[in-house]
Amino acid sequence: MNITRSLLAGAALALGLAGTAAAESHGGPVKAGFIYVGPVGDGGWTYEHDQARLKLEEHFGDAVETIYQESVPEGADAERAITQMALSGADIIFTTSFGFMDATVAVAEKFPDIKFEHATGYKMADNLAVYSARxxxxxxxxxxxxxxxxxxxxxxxxxxxxxxxxxxxxxxxxxxxxxxxxxxxxxxxxxxxxxxxxxxxxxxxxxxxxxxxxxxxxxxxxxxxxxxxxxxxxxxxxxxxxxxxxxxxxxxxxxxDNWAPYYIERVQAVMDGTWESSNTWDGIGPGMVxxxxxxxxxxxxxxxxxxxxxxxxxxxxxxxxxxxxxxxxxxxxxxxxxxxxxxxxxxxxxxxxxxxxxxxx
Structure with missing residues (x-):
């Protein structure tokens, strides 16, 4: 049992050091923002995105800071919410509903140095990726x-x-x-x-x-x-x-819906300086569904x-x-x-x- 605890402690320490190193190379914690169409307690779609956000925090510790806004209506209100999040210093913003697509495109054009990720959409840009599940x-x-x-x-x-x-x-x-x-x-x-x-x-x-x-x-x-x-x-x-x-x-x-591995991977790419716009569509096999x-x-x-x-x-x-x-x-x-x-x-x-x-x- 002591050996097991020692191994677990060592793994946790290694993860913490890796996260700290990534944060230092980035110049501080990566700030990841999330725009939700529903409340985090909806018991369904938004709930699972927020559970993934919490797992992101758990994975990276102090190397990442997350913020979110819930119950954002699709349309003009979405553009205002995404803009405010961009102005708050977010490094990467995940917008998590199909109806946020045009608003995400518009804000991404205004903030070319911020990475944007839109769930279930299809419009892309150099700083805008899309992702969905099958x-x-x-x-x-x-x-x-x-x-x-x-x-x-x-x-x-x-x-x-x-x-x-x-x-x-x-x-x-x-x-x-x-x-x-x-x-x-x-x-x-x-x-x-x-x-x-x-x-x-x-x-x-x-x-x-x-x-x-x-x-x-x-x-x-x-x-x-x-x-x-x-x-x-x-x-x-x-x-x-x-x-x-x-x-x-x-x-x-x-x-x-299991979004946590994707969020962890994409934030890690921001930390590493390797983030690129991409189109991800995974299903049961890769574990997203x-x-x-x-x-x-x-x-x-x-x-x-x-x-x-x-x-x-x-x-x-x-x-x-x-x-x-x-x-x-x-x-x-x-x-x-x-x-x-x-x-x-x-x-x-x-x-x-x-x-x-x-x-x-």
């Missing part, structure tokens, strides 16, 4: 479970905004639900918000009233979980964070099938968008065995065949 991989696993477990054959989906990230997730979940249950239907409600517990709860209740006994969500609060729990006989999936407080039902599994524990509420054979799908995706043996797949209007998209390219997925603006809902303008 959430659609997790949606495939959720779709498989949903298709097996629905008894009404109606799966409800609470969608936030009609952007490619959300459309990809709906398509992936539907394709894998349909594969195991040809009779499955998806009913979609657009909430037009990332985080609004009241709207999310209302959407969940409306879907349940329409016969859905499985609810998927691409919104950030735990309100749909609570609504499903109150209704009974409805299953859900955690979104962005595990939401395990609702297990074993209604939450039977989850998609967990995690699949939360599948509870015993899921039958053992379905659980095993879901875990096999997860593992095949992680290993690169299977891609969730593998043909044959048609577009919603019946036109061919992917031929037998053909895999969707990233450019098409990144700009996805169509539903696949079988989904009857429309994508709003």
């Amino acid at each position: 959430f659609y991989e997790g949606r495939a696993v959720q779709g498989l479970i949903a298709g097996h477990m629905t008894e009404s054959n109606i799966v409800g989906y609470i969608a936030s905004f009609p952007v490619p990230e959300v459309i990809r997730g709906i398509n992936s979940a539907y394709l894998h639900a349909k594969e195991v249950n040809p009779d499955v239907q998806f009913k979609i409600i657009w909430a037009y918000t990332w985080f609004d517990p009241a709207k999310e709860a209302d959407a969940a209740k409306a879907l349940i009233e329409q016969g859905a006994d499985v609810i998927l969500q691409h919104t950030d609060s735990t309100a749909p979980q609570a609504a499903a729990q109150a209704a009974g006989n409805v299953i859900t999936f955690g979104q962005a964070s595990d939401m395990y407080e609702y297990a074993p039902t209604p939450r039977v599994s989850s998609i967990i 995690g699949i939360g524990e599948i509870t015993d509420a899921v039958p053992a054979d379905v659980k095993a099938e879901a875990e096999a799908l997860r593992d095949a995706i992680a290993a690169g043996d299977y891609h969730p968008f593998t043909g044959p797949i048609n577009k919603q209007d019946g036109s061919a998209w992917l031929a037998e065995g053909e895999i969707a390219d990233d450019a098409t997925l990144a700009a996805m603006d169509f539903f696949v065949e079988g989904i009857t809902a429309e994508i709003p303008n």
